[in-house]
Amino acid sequence: MKRVESWKMLFLWGAFTLSGLLVDAAEKSIEEKTRIHRLSTTKRAIYDAFAYINRIPEKAEEEESPQDFAGRIFGRLANQEGRILVKLPAGMDRASYLGLKTFLRYEGKAGVGNCVACHAPANFTDLKRHSMTRDGTPKPTPSLRNLKKRKIDIRKVIMGKIAASRQKRSGKSGGIAEAYAQMNISKKDVPGLVAFLGLLDDVPDKDFRGLILNARLLDTSGDIE
Numbered sequence: 001m002k003r004v005e006s007w008k009m010l011f012l013w014g015a016f017t018l019s020g021l022l023v024d025a026a027e028k029s030i031e032e033k034t035r036i037h038r039l040s041t042t043k044r045a046i047y048d049a050f051a052y053i054n055r056i057p058e059k060a061e062e063e064e065s066p067q068d069f070a071g072r073i074f075g076r077l078a079n080q081e082g083r084i085l086v087k088l089p090a091g092m093d094r095a096s097y098l099g100l101k102t103f104l105r106y107e108g109k110a111g112v113g114n115c116v117a118c119h120a121p122a123n124f125t126d127l128k129r130h131s132m133t134r135d136g137t138p139k140p141t142p143s144l145r146n147l148k149k150r151k152i153d154i155r156k157v158i159m160g161k162i163a164a165s166r167q168k169r170s171g172k173s174g175g176i177a178e179a180y181a182q183m184n185i186s187k188k189d190v191p192g193l194v195a196f197l198g199l200l201d202d203v204p205d206k207d208f209r210g211l212i213l214n215a216r217l218l219d220t221s222g223d224i225e
């Protein structure tokens, strides 16, 4: 082989090896990158850390209704609560935990947000349109992730929903989406819901692991139904 040829070969071999390494790095699993065991979600909010440590399913199965999905999560939470095994990642407290339950609850007497009917995990939207006013045109359901970045006045939005749900239930507002009739919340549920929605803001990748490592058990021995 001539000298030039062997240089060429060496160059080709080098390029080949390098591209192999680059592909490897790109394909490195999320698990390796974050050093979190069996982490499959690419989402990085406090809520996702909560779902991960408590093994809450990320999203509904195909054909599973939002209510059935919420029911499945409730079943899991009840089980964990009973054994005092609910773990809260750093940044999550009792108020936001109870807010999560209000958000998901679709039956019962109080604290029924039924929000999950339209804002379903993993992206907290059903990708459908709904009418929010008596004769309003249906609007697409926005995702509730990263509301902070979008500077949404969450409190104001929820107060509006409480008013619309009351109108719907009084039968005066046929145009309002049916799911609003199933909502049963009042002003006192608002702080919890606001706290819960705050868990849907993404944290930087490098901080996510810390949320999980610094998780604490929630004392569910007394006051949680």
Ligand code: HEC
Residues within 6 Å of the ligand: 103, 113, 114, 115, 116, 117, 118, 119, 129, 130, 131, 132, 139, 140, 141, 142, 143, 144, 147, 150, 152, 154, 157, 158, 161, 177, 178, 179, 180, 183, 185, 193
């Ligand atoms: C019937 C379906 C439905 C239900 C139930 C519902 N939402 Fe919504 N939500 C929507 C739609 C549609 C919009 C967009 C309305 C608009 O643009 O005027 C919205 C907007 C929002 C926004 C503003 C987000 C933004 O980007 O502007 C928040 C926050 C929100 N919903 C929270 C909740 C909470 C909390 C609950 C439960 C108490 C709830 N939603 C129940 C359909 C629903």
